[in-house]
Amino acid sequence: MTAATDAGEWESQRLHSRGWVVAAAVFAWLAATAWARPLMLPDEGRYVGVALEMLRSGDWLTPTLDGLPYFHKPPLFYWITATSMSVFGANAWAARAAPLLGACLAALSLHAFARRWTPAGEARVGLRVLLVQPLFFLGAQFANLDMLVAGCISATVLLLADAALSAEHGRQHHGTREAAYVMAALGVLAKGLIGAVLPGLIVALWLLLRRRGAVLRALISWRGVLLFTAIACPWFVAMQLRFNGFLDYFFVVQHFKRFAAGGFNNVQPFWFYPAVLAAGAAPFLPWLRAATARGYFQHPSRSPVRLLMAVWLVVVVGFFSLPASKLIGYVLPAVPPLAWLIADSFLARPAPSVRSRQLWHASFAVAAVLGLGIVAWFSWQPRHSTRELAQIIAARRAPDEPVFMLNHYDFDVPFYAHLQAPVRVVDDWSGDEVQRQDNWRRELADAGRFAPAAARLSLLEKRDLASALRQAPVNWVLGPADAALTWPLLLHAQPVATVRGTTLWRVVTDAR
Numbered sequence: 001m002t003a004a005t006d007a008g009e010w011e012s013q014r015l016h017s018r019g020w021v022v023a024a025a026v027f028a029w030l031a032a033t034a035w036a037r038p039l040m041l042p043d044e045g046r047y048v049g050v051a052l053e054m055l056r057s058g059d060w061l062t063p064t065l066d067g068l069p070y071f072h073k074p075p076l077f078y079w080i081t082a083t084s085m086s087v088f089g090a091n092a093w094a095a096r097a098a099p100l101l102g103a104c105l106a107a108l109s110l111h112a113f114a115r116r117w118t119p120a121g122e123a124r125v126g127l128r129v130l131l132v133q134p135l136f137f138l139g140a141q142f143a144n145l146d147m148l149v150a151g152c153i154s155a156t157v158l159l160l161a162d163a164a165l166s167a168e169h170g171r172q173h174h175g176t177r178e179a180a181y182v183m184a185a186l187g188v189l190a191k192g193l194i195g196a197v198l199p200g201l202i203v204a205l206w207l208l209l210r211r212r213g214a215v216l217r218a219l220i221s222w223r224g225v226l227l228f229t230a231i232a233c234p235w236f237v238a239m240q241l242r243f244n245g246f247l248d249y250f251f252v253v254q255h256f257k258r259f260a261a262g263g264f265n266n267v268q269p270f271w272f273y274p275a276v277l278a279a280g281a282a283p284f285l286p287w288l289r290a291a292t293a294r295g296y297f298q299h300p301s302r303s304p305v306r307l308l309m310a311v312w313l314v315v316v317v318g319f320f321s322l323p324a325s326k327l328i329g330y331v332l333p334a335v336p337p338l339a340w341l342i343a344d345s346f347l348a349r350p351a352p353s354v355r356s357r358q359l360w361h362a363s364f365a366v367a368a369v370l371g372l373g374i375v376a377w378f379s380w381q382p383r384h385s386t387r388e389l390a391q392i393i394a395a396r397r398a399p400d401e402p403v404f405m406l407n408h409y410d411f412d413v414p415f416y417a418h419l420q421a422p423v424r425v426v427d428d429w430s431g432d433e434v435q436r437q438d439n440w441r442r443e444l445a446d447a448g449r450f451a452p453a454a455a456r457l458s459l460l461e462k463r464d465l466a467s468a469l470r471q472a473p474v475n476w477v478l479g480p481a482d483a484a485l486t487w488p489l490l491l492h493a494q495p496v497a498t499v500r501g502t503t504l505w506r507v508v509t510d511a512r
Contacts, residue, residue: 019112022127026107029131031100033372034141035093037379038387038412042440044412045386047073048095052415061238062164066409067422068447069453071250075235077145090415096143102151102190103140108469109151110336113158117305118166122347125145130339132364135280137371139332145191146329152187153333156180160219162310167218175222182225185231186452192255196228198319198333206311210304217315243450247450258325268326273317276328281338283366286359290345306344309337325438386478389504390416393476394495396506402472404465405485408481409440410502413478424468426460457496465489475507 023025045067054062063070063078077098084097084348107130130136140146157392159180166173182216187195205214239246278285290296295309297303316334320326346352346360378384390413395404403417404424414423427441428434434445448455460468469475477483477490481503484490493505 010212015237022111023104023108026127026131027100030103030107030137030140031093031096033375034096034100035091036375038382038385039091039095039143039415040378040382040384041386042348042384042411043375044095045413046443047077047145048081048143049411049414051078052085052090054078055086056420059170059234062242063175064445065447066425067451068444068458069450070245070443070447071239071243071441071450072254073432074189074192074250080148081143090418091308095415098141098339099142099144099147102134102148105151105214106136106147106333106336109155109158110340112307113162113338116162118302118344119347127339128364129284129343130336132367132371133280133339134367134374135276135328135332136335137368137385138374139329139335140373142329144329146327146332148190150332150335152183152190152195153198154336156183156187156195156313157202158307159183160199160203161206161305162204162221163210163213163434165304167215168212173218177219177221177229178224180219181228182231185228188232189235193251194319196232198316201311202308205315206308209307211309238461246450249446254334257262257322263281264329266376267324271319272322272326273331273334275337276331277317277334280335283340283363284342287342287346287363290348291341296345296348302344306341308425309340309344312337312415313341323412330450378458385499386410386412386499386502387416388499389413389478389497389502392504393417393419396477396496397476398474399437399474400472401474402468404460404468404475404477404479406465406477406483408479408502409438409444410478412431422454422458424458424460426462429461435468462486469507470509473509475509477505477507478502479505 011088039048042133050063050065050070053067054060057064060082061075063075080098080101081095084094085091088094088097094441095164111127111496112125118126128478139150163173163177163180166176174301180335184196184199187199189195203219204216207213236247236250239250277434291310297306299306313334316337317331330421349356352360380405390410393413394417397403397417399420402421402424403413403419404426406412406426409423409425425444429441429448430444434441444459448459465487467479469489477493479487479502481498481501483503490505493507496504496506498504
C-alpha cells in the first residue's frame with residue numbers, strides 16, 4: 001500500500017468521523033429543548049394523538065383520530081412518532097422525533113451539498129445560520145408534519161442538484177439520482193404530492209434557466225421510478241382497498257380542493273409568507289445586500305449553486321402563496337436556501353472589518369435568543385394545552401370510567417390522561433354547521449364517514465348525553481365552564497377543576 005493510498009484512506013476516515021460529529025451536534029442543539037413545553041393545540045395534540053392510537057391499537061396501517069380513520073395526511077409522521085414513543089415512552093420529547101429528524105435531514109443535506117459544491121468554510125457558515133433561524137429551530141420541535149416534509153423536500157432537491165452537477169462535470173451520479181427518488185417517495189409519505197412535485201419543479205426550473213435540458217433528461221431514471229413506486233404507493237393502495245372512497249378524499253379533497261378552493265381555515269394575503277420569512281430571518285436580513293448586487297448570479301464558478309438556492313426559495317414561497325389557506329409551517333422548505341443565501345452573501349463581501357464581524361456574531365446571538373426565548377415563553381405560559389386537566393384525569397380516573405367532551409375535542413387529553421379507549425364527543429353532529437367550517441368537528445365527522453359504526457359510539461348527539469352517562473357509575477366530563485346552562489344535569493355533578501375556561505366534572509350516576 002502506497003503512502004498516497006494511506007493518506008487518502010486517512011482523509012476519508014477523518015471526513016467520515018467529522019460528519020458524525022456534525023450530525024450529533026446538530027441533533028443535540030435542535031433536541032435540547034424539545035421536552036420543555038407541553039404539546040400545543042390543535043396540531044401537536046392531533047398528530048401525536050393519532051400516532052399514540054396507532055401504537056396502542058397495534059394497527060400501523062390505518063391512522064385513527066378518536067378511534068375513527070383519519071386520512072388528512074399520510075402515515076410517515078405517525079410511524080416515526082409511534083416508534084419513538086414505543087422506545088422512549090409517551091412524553092413530549094419522544095413525540096417530537098419526526099420534526100427533529102426532518103430538521104436534521106434538511107440541515108445535514110445542505111451541509112453535505114455545500115461542502116461538495118461551494119468554497120471551503122461556506123458549508124459550516126451556512127449550517128450555523130440555518131440552525132439559529134427561529135423559524136427553523138421552532139419548527140424542528142413542533143410535532144406536526146411540516147418540518148418532516150421540509151426535510152424530505154430539501155434532501156430531494158439537493159440530491160437531484162448534486163446528480164445534475166455531477167453529470168455536468170462527467171462524474172458518477174446514478175446513485176445520488178436514485179437516492180433522490182427515494183427521498184421524494186418519503187416526502188409523499190410525509191405529506192402527500194408536494195414531497196415529489198416541489199423538488200421536481202425546483203430542479204427542472206433551475207436547469208431550464210441554465211439551459212441544461214440534456215442534464216434534466218439525465219435525471220429521469222426508470223430504476224428511480226420503480227423505487228419511488230415501491231416505497232410511496234403500497235400504503236395508498238392498501239387504504240383504498242380497505243376504505244372505499246379513500247383516494248378521492250385524500251387527493252381530491254385534501255390536496256386539490258384545499259389548494260385551489262375556499263372554505264378552509266387560516267386565510268391570509270398573498271404577501272403572508274414573504275413577511276413570515278422576513279420576520280424569522282430579521283437579525284440576518286442586512287447581510288443579504290450582497291445577493292442583490294449586480295453580477296452576483298453571474299459568477300463563473302458559483303452561479304449554479306446561487307441560482308439553485310434563489311429558485312428554490314422563490315418556487316416554495318410562490319407555490320404556497322397561491323392558496324388562500326396559509327399556515328406558517330408550510331414555508332419551512334424555503335428556510336434552508338434562505339439561510340445559505342445569507343451565509344454566501346456575507347462571505348461574498350470584501351474582507352470584513354472588526355465592526356462587521358461583531359455585528360455578524362450579534363446576528364447569531366439575537367436569532368438564537370429569539371428561538372430559545374419563544375420556547376421558554378410557551379413552557380412558562382402553556383395556554384394552548386389541556387395538560388393540567390388531563391393529568392387530573394390520569395391521577396383520579398379508574399380504567400373503566402368513560403370520558404366525555406362537550407362541544408369540543410381537546411386533542412391532547414388522550415395523550416396526557418393515558419386513555420386507552422376513544423373519548424365520547426358530544427355535539428350537534430346532524431347539523432349543517434359541521435361541514436361549513438374547517439375545524440375539529442369537520443375532521444371527526446369526515447373520519448366517521450369511513451367507520452359509521454364506530455362513529456355512532458364516539459360522536460354523540462346532545463340529546464343522548466344523559467342516557468350515555470347513565471351507562472356507567474362514574475363519568476368524567478370536559479366542557480366549557482358554563483356548560484351547566486345547556487346541560488342542567490351538570491348542576492348536580494362535582495366540578496373537579498377549571499383551567500382557562502374549561503371545566504372538568506366527575507359525574508356519579510345510579511348505574512349498576
